[in-house]
Amino acid sequence: MILVVDMNWKKDSLSLYEFVSPIISVIQPLEDCEVKHFWDIEPTELSAYSKIVLSGTTLKDQATLKHIDKFNWIKTYGKPILGICAGMQTISLVFGTPLTKCLQIGMAEITTLKENPLFLGDFKAYVLHNFSVESSETFETLAQSAKCLQAVKYKQKNIYGILFHPEVRNQEVLKQFIKLKQ
């Protein structure tokens, strides 16, 4: 069972249709999944899930970035996590790596910098973000666009952050994450 974390500013919001439902429609044919809003996460219940996906949010929504204390479980979960857009920004802040202003909207050219199990080569992806993350010693940089980092991996665990939206274009990235071994 995969947990999809709804990162939108409130539970059952209008953004659920846009940022969570498309992720579910990619995962569900391959594996069972469940949605929980980030306010409702109980760290003690997370062992029931084989993997966790953190959704993106709309541009104006920065609720998770203001409540990083709600995400300390990311450090202790121990199984693969994929953060999409706001999810990547949140993962970065949890491990103390600051964000950097980077506005991109629409299709962008992504360049893979390091071999990884989620994607390879150069490809076009849908991006919608106000911030990227700074490069740091804590994370490996996996990919970038002309403007900023687009994918990172926490060096010590299978915790990935991708800024582009694989539920919109490049659904294969999400499918590859589902196939990851623990």
Next chain:
Amino acid sequence: MRLGVLFSGGKDSTLALHLAAEKEEVACLITLVSKNKESYMFHTPNIDVTVLQAKALGLPMVSVITEGKKEEELADLERAIAEAISRFHIDGVVTGAVESVYQASRVQRICNDLNVWCFNPLWKHDQKALLETLVEKKFQVVISGIFAYPLDEKWLGKQITPQIISRLVELQKQYGISPSGEGGEIETTVLDAPMFRYKIEISESSVEAKDNCGVFLINQARLVPK
């Protein structure tokens, strides 16, 4: 949160309005009336019916005329959204975008520039499921434009029913047509929907069609009790 809905009077913007109203307060409709029948961004057949639809919904409208030239119409859209912010104090904009990154990203940019939220509640949803939702929720939707082979004038004015959905899905398999018209293959006009206080009755209509392009024009219509 007060929202303005980009409203063409077709099935997608009306369904987006319906979903938005279930979650937040819809304060106004925002309609671009394009003089260009091949507008990149804005639906054109029966756009005048939006005035009746707004009355049926009991919602005020911001209506802006655009020449429909490729990038200029974006400036017109920005002007319309800015007017909606000023007059109706909206915090966000709702669109009926389903697949078009071109359409969605341009609205996202305008909303970002104007510092308002942007919502696309139909984004990436299964097109057949969206059509079925319309039937299930008792939307009355007619096909008001056809723009692809093998669609012909027999489709014009037809109501979206389970049978029509099945036929569109067959055409998707045979000819690659997007069943909900995402590639501009069909346009629609909504005559009734759950939020409508009145429904629209067509008293005079006409068809203009040649080969695989055509429109069902609503020349006269009125609101009648549901």
